[in-house]
Amino acid sequence: MLAHPPDHTNIITIERHIFEEQRSHPEATGVLTSLLYDLALAGKVIASQTTRGGLLEILGRTGDINIQGEEVMKLDQLADRMIYRLNDHTGRLAVMASEEKENILPIPENYPTGKYVLVYDPLDGSSNIDYNVSIGTIFAIYRRKTIQGHGTIEDCLQKGRDLVAAGYFIYGASTMFVYSSGMGVHGFTLDPSVGEFLLTHPNIRIPDNPKYYSVNQGYENHWSEGVKRFTQYLHGRDGEMKGLSLRYIGSMVADFHRNLLAGGIYYYPTDSKNPKFTSGKLRLLYECAPLAFIAEQAGGYGSDGKRNLLDIEPTSLHGRTPMFIGNRGLVEKAEEFISLYD
Ligand code: AFP
Numbered sequence: 001m002l003a004h005p006p007d008h009t010n011i012i013t014i015e016r017h018i019f020e021e022q023r024s025h026p027e028a029t030g031v032l033t034s035l036l037y038d039l040a041l042a043g044k045v046i047a048s049q050t051t052r053g054g055l056l057e058i059l060g061r062t063g064d065i066n067i068q069g070e071e072v073m074k075l076d077q078l079a080d081r082m083i084y085r086l087n088d089h090t091g092r093l094a095v096m097a098s099e100e101k102e103n104i105l106p107i108p109e110n111y112p113t114g115k116y117v118l119v120y121d122p123l124d125g126s127s128n129i130d131y132n133v134s135i136g137t138i139f140a141i142y143r144r145k146t147i148q149g150h151g152t153i154e155d156c157l158q159k160g161r162d163l164v165a166a167g168y169f170i171y172g173a174s175t176m177f178v179y180s181s182g183m184g185v186h187g188f189t190l191d192p193s194v195g196e197f198l199l200t201h202p203n204i205r206i207p208d209n210p211k212y213y214s215v216n217q218g219y220e221n222h223w224s225e226g227v228k229r230f231t232q233y234l235h236g237r238d239g240e241m242k243g244l245s246l247r248y249i250g251s252m253v254a255d256f257h258r259n260l261l262a263g264g265i266y267y268y269p270t271d272s273k274n275p276k277f278t279s280g281k282l283r284l285l286y287e288c289a290p291l292a293f294i295a296e297q298a299g300g301y302g303s304d305g306k307r308n309l310l311d312i313e314p315t316s317l318h319g320r321t322p323m324f325i326g327n328r329g330l331v332e333k334a335e336e337f338i339s340l341y342d
Contacts, residue, residue, distance in 0.1 A: 012199035014040050014177060014188050021183055032141070032164065035092045035116055036179065039139055040188075040197055042086045043169040043177050046079045046123070046137060047190060050171040075129055076100060079122035079137060093118050094144040095151025097317055099286040104153050104317070116164065117142040117155045121286035124168075125251025134172035136253025140290040141165045156317060160289030160310035167294065168253050178204070178257065180297040185260075204260060206300040210327045212247045212264035214255040222273040226305075226338035233333065234265070252282065256291055256325065260298055265326035267334065269305065280304070280322035285314050288323045301328040305338045 015037060022033045080100040087093055088105075091112035096105040099121040107113050118141055125135040141164045144155045167179025175190040177197050187201030213234045220228065236243030244264065249255050255266045271277040282288050292302025292309035302309040302325040309323065324334040 012202075014197035014199070017186060017188070017199055021181060024183070031092050031114060031116065032181065034090070035087075035118070035141065036165065036167075036181070038086055038090060038092070039083075039167070040177055042083045043137060043175065044190060044195060044197075045082050045086075046169065047171050047175040049075060049078055049082075050129075050135065074126075076123035076126040083118075083120055083122055083137070083139075087118060090114070092116055093151070094146065095155050096120070097153075097156045097285070098122060099124075099283060099318070102318075104151070104156055106150055113148075113150055115144055117144050117151055117158075119156055119285055121283070124253050124287065125249070128249070128251050133249060133251060134170055134254040135251050136171065136257075137169040138253060138287055138290050139167055140285070140293070153317065156285070157314045159313045160293050163289065163293045163310075166290035168257070168290070170253050170257050172254060176200075176257070178260075178294065180294050182297065185294055185298045201261075204298050206260055206295070206298045206327055207263035208327075210244060210259075210263035210265065210330055212259055212262055213244045213330075214246070214248045214259060214264065214266040215268070216248060216250065217246065219271055219274075222271045223269055224272070224338070224342045226341035227267075227269045227334075229341055230334045230337035233337065234330070252287060252291070256295075259326045260295070260300070263327055265324060265330040265334070267322075267324040269322045269324075277320070280320045282320060282323050284309070284312060284319050284321045285317060288321055288325075289314075291325055292323075295325050299328065300326055301331040303331050303335055305335060305342075 018033045018036050022028045080098050084105055088107055089111045092114040093116050094113045095117055097119045120139040122137055123135055124138055128135055142158045142162055143164055144151050146152055146155055165181040170176045176187055178187040185204040187204055188197035189200040190197050234244050259266055268282050270280050288309050295302045304321045305324055324331045
């Protein structure tokens, strides 16, 4: 017999954590708790598929018919479908919207609707899949604006300030689930041996002393004067600060997650030479607003270079915006350079 048996009371599963957060809201009905738990399940299923990424090459290519007579799906389509299917029948949602789909995703007629709205980017950084680099899923939950029945686009087009909860999964060396429902940011790591997310990073705060800046510096020639000068500032050229190290994965969830834990800034500014990205590349609804919510809950800040991303009202499902996110001081510095030089 062990002299000191392990103390299992210190092991906090995602279920226990979400439930305990709910208890501090006496008015809560438990619907949000269940919704977050549904998402945790979706994350586990997607994680199990991402680890099989390279096997598609030998087990079947996208578009092939597999042994069960089903079409082999790309991982991003699979993730998209998984999140939708796990949430379409629960009666918790009025409507969904996915970065993968042009229009809103209604709840099927034969299922009940609920009071929340889910918007998600099923697989962010998907161009990295073929190279076995970390990728992620981002989600955001709003309260519906319409009163009843099937939700509409109006329910989806809400500003980040109105978020009820947001989070992401990162599929990396381990799978993590990081979320906030407005009471700080908490990170869970999937223990694959028991198939459960366990609390490993309670109350995440962005460290005051940043270490990294993350940007695709290959586009530097296309940036505005303000963004160029801000980048030089990060290099420590004007002597005001010690230069930061550059780390850029090209999967925003992974870049954001590292900077959240280590301190730093991620940015994707406008690109004057690429007509597709003159208003930035990243989508306000699916990527920028949810991560800005997390950043703010962790003591950081997300901006489009001029204003708080959480205050921008989306006008379309797939609208893009420039984004600067991470340590508050650094993001405010970016705004300062942009207002001085652009
Ligand atoms: P993909 O999902 O098409 O790979 O795009 C990823 C992304 O939206 C974001 O996660 C990255 O940080 C950014 O684009 C990378 O874009 P660049 O390749 O232009 O640097």
